[in-house]
Amino acid sequence: MAITGFLTDSTLCIGCKACEVACKEWNDVPSDGFVFSGLSYDNTVALGHSTWRHVKFVEREPRVGHGGNSGEQVTWEFSSDLCKHCENAGCLEACPTGSIVRTEFGGVYVQPDVCNGCGYCVVACPFGVVDRRPDDGRAFKCTFCYDRQKFGEQPACAKACPTGSILFGDLEAMQQAADARIAKLHGQGMSDAKLYDARDTSVGGTHAMFIIRGDERAYNLPVNPEVPTVHLRAGWTSAAIAAGAIALGSFLAFAIGGRR
């Protein structure tokens, strides 16, 4: 099977939210409430157990001359977010039931028939993606449209995207497309366009990559996401020290304190 990936290009996104609708429809994702956030046009607010695609509306102070923005208008960029499908996935490593698996397409998939809702993946995700659905009790997130991919179809969001902002295909092809696109954007003077794929972090790269402009933090993308397994060595070392101290302490207490 081919290893696949998403390339979501915010410079081509028009903020239509067709991807959000397509995702909800295909995956039968329930409503996540009627919310008016007042934050630009973003009333979806965040990814969650019932939001697997989320179009961000990034409103910023004008930067005159950048992309032809006039001094009076805020800049307005759109970026469709989703589960990053990490190469070193915190949720997958943390899952104690083996419910979360890596599929033959390279995606990270929560098997709903195995998940018992322990909630450990929720605190293991450095991107705040996976969450437990309160009325259901299990954890949910983007499935990478595993079911559609099995039939050779692209994910619903990619198919519904009207501008080619969401590209889907072989991971390597997507990486090449990203490089080509960024070179082109730089050539057009969009010198702040860059790729976000967390490749140089402990996450080790993602199967959902993003072309964004400027600082990733404005898109709520962490500069240095960490897969929590990096803390295991320090944690277990401390636990061993603590266990040794408890054992030795209580041995000495009774050896010296005697029978009294």
Place this chain on the structure above:
Amino acid sequence: MKVPTTESEAQLDQLRREAELNGRVDRPGIRPPGSPFPQATSENGYYGLPLLKPPVWTWEIPTYFFVGGAGGAAAVIGMMARMSGADPKLVRDARWAAAVAANVSTPLLIADLGRPERFLNMLRIFKPQSPMSVGAWIVAAFGGTSTAAIIFPRRVADLFAFTSAALGLGMATYTGVLLGATAIPIWSLHVRLLPIHFGASALASAASTLELMGNDQRALNALALGAAAVETFIGIDIERKGVGPSGPLIRLGGVLSGPVPLALRLIGGRSSRIRRAAALISLAGSLITRFAWVEAGKASAKSYTAATDRVDDIRSGSENRKPIPPVSSDR
């Protein structure tokens, strides 16, 4: 109070004309009180919205941390008491404390699952890189062995009790790794400290419980005293690093587990009444500590954005943080 002037009225007339003619009014640069409006910036992140999801765990989990930890340490104390030939009542009490704690822990853990009927899925696989998986196996094995240690007759019971003591060391400490090896900033920041913190807390709780069950051995007092001393040092370390919004609760738990019982046992350790008082205070401190750390994790996840400097955010909350240097140089 403002006084209308020719100028101000002319301005309003002009606004009306502009609205009539254009159907809208363009006034760049207007900044009403409370502005600028939320923006997505390097300093603010995405409108200051949180990046992480808070833990979904409710009261069952911190209660389990308390009960399970104390039970694990009680099994260790029971084994050491048995080996040193101490009072059989102490050995019996320690084994009972471990078994009761184990049999309270399991229902608590199952109750917190989103799908409790699937609790056995925890034992489908063993996954060393998941502290939750390691913990599930420890809890299961500890439950079995500590229960067997009070059911079976002497020799067999000893065998089970010794196994349960080895597992009890895990019970008392793994929960610190469980919290520390996550993406929650306040937890992972303290990953080295939490297992020792929880272990000391568990040992103090076990010794205190056994004292309250009517055991007056000097060894128990010594253990509780040592654990309270460790907790005092840990409390100082935590105060230095800071814990953000949940500080007061962690401080309360810390004071009740560290300096207060330490002082009571140092000053009035000869009086069994004061030792009992110290034991009760230690238990309360230990319970509060576990709740405080789970709450700290929730607050930490809610206040952390992609733009937040991890350590600084924990220290002072999201209001008051130092500016972050820009990442991309070409802007």
